[in-house]
Amino acid sequence: MAFVAIEGIDGSGKSTVISLLEKKLPRVYATREPSSGPIGRLIKEWALKGGSVDPHVDALLFAADRIEHYKREIEPRVREGYIVISERYIESSIAYQGAAGVSREFVKYINSLVPKPDLTIILDVDPSIAEARIRQRGGAEKYEYLSFLRKVREIYLARAAEEGYPVIDASRRPEEVAADVAELIKRVVRFK
Template sequence: MSKVRKNHLKGLFIAIEGADGVGKSTQARMLAKTIKNMGYPVLLTGEPTNSRIGILIRDFLHGEMVGVSPAVMTRVEALLFAADRELHLGKEVLPALSKGMVVVSDRYKLSSMVYQTLSGADPKWVEELNRFAPDPHLTILLDLPPEESFTRLARNGGQHLD
């Protein structure tokens, strides 16, 4: 299925990735604005989405799911992100790409690989779970010294900036 999708993409898919607090949302907005100002149609999007599944993910990440073992929580988190990504692709990303738009996504499947693996999920399982999702044409990885990232997060009351 992934190969079929990749062959039908007309637009350009850019993913902005990086740890919390590195400025992904800011850079994604700036990039989308620049692309739009150059005269190209652009979709600015991100993960988790604002779908019901995306909202459930945010609740999950803020500790609102209690009484579940860490191993189960890790797998559930990975499954929720994959389900949200499938909706994201089907409702937003792929339709925009088929129209020749430039899609800029604040987070995508690399984030799942990193975060779910760090949470204890088997990397091969997470990769297999996300196999359906096409690779972006370009992934921009933002990096920042951890101390600066922590400082930015602390200034924001511990809330994710990106």
């Protein structure tokens, strides 16, 4: 049916909003990156805990996981008629690895084997709010510190302007954010 990517800095509320969307929209298949596959598990167990010293390695791991994730999970579910909503996709790599010094061209090239989503939505929140949310949920990973989140947010907002992605104010109550996201999805998806 359709493929939607929900993007935003850590602590922007992506997981919460997607959980609410599962209740608001029909035939939603929610997924996330890193995936639950073997490469995704490696990323969670090693790379996000500070594993690599070169951000290009992280970018390559995320791209490999994304290709596998798309082929194994996203593409089949779209063909089965689901609205697939992924927490993170290519724009996450552009933003996060970009903030770590990897060129946008490199990230785009290594992700060229997967298609763009039908809709990419950016959940935007001030990094200080995001950082407080991260602390509240218990601990930070490799990319979850304020100065880095500021860089990532700048890239997300620049990409939204360049690509015409809708940007949703995620500092509000999750139900309000989810309602706005659901409306955007309804404009793109034809419900039967």
